[in-house]
Amino acid sequence: MSIASTMILSILLSGGLLLLLFAVIGFYVWRDASRRKMNPVLWTLVAVIAPAFVGFIIYLLVRSHFPDLACPSCGTAVEKTYVVCPGCGVRLKRACTKCGFPAEENWVVCPKCAEPLLDSENVPEITPPVRKKDQALWKVLLLIFLIPALLFTLLCILNLSVPSGGLQASSLRSYDEEKMEQYQEIPEIWDWLQSSREKDPEGVYVLGYQGGIENEESPGRKETVYLIYRPSTGYMKAVNEGARSSFWRGTDTVITFEDTFDPGWSHAYYPLTCYVYEGDEYRGLELVVNGRSVDYELQEIDFDPSLEAYYVRTGIFGER
């Protein structure tokens, strides 16, 4: 998977999860505001649009003035001023015996008709309305914490470079044209170089090798070698090696080239680059040229294509 598609996937995932979170908050506020006889359209918009959940927090603070009351005996939604439940007739509140005006517990005289109110002992039994338990709120709050945590974890899995365990060694060498000529000794690679250049000089061609290293001290070591050919490269300013891991793909080596077409004193022409990696895993390859991820044509080979390996095979040491 390339850097671009990983990024698109991350953006889609984060966008989808955030959208889900706002949908849940919106639905909750809509339902809750309707029940409390607050303006549901207004409050849903405030809760969803105001950034960083500010609207939702304001809604939670304001809604306490609009209690969500219910009859303790039948569950019908009632209001603070109701004397009896309209659903089952149970007494919810004290009231003036003369005019029926709803009265608070500690009032002595009716504020409407000035009739003295009865002592609480002489009043018929009152069961005050209960506040509905809001279990949905806890679920919404849990989501507000869980979704960002989930998002963070996902982004980590997608993007973080996790160093792999065990000993690893790598080398990155660039070959100029003179060194490239030495491949005439290895017809398989020389033919590949010629045919690649004829195909499309603007292309990027990679010869890949994967093999085990027979070593008693460290069994299970794996070697990955990439010979990277860029026929129409400019002058090389810099070449760097990095790594990028993902949960399901293992680790890719990312080789970054910086080219220029200005032949400055420190710049040289290196059409070939050889990358060797040794570790407990094989490495994939990503190439970035002048800041852009590039596609390349990969061909596999069944021997190590580096010049250094050729010197070892043929016994030519130190020839540079």
Ligand SMILES: [Zn+2]
């Ligand atoms: Zn009732």
Ligand SMILES: [Zn+2]
């Ligand atoms: Zn009264």
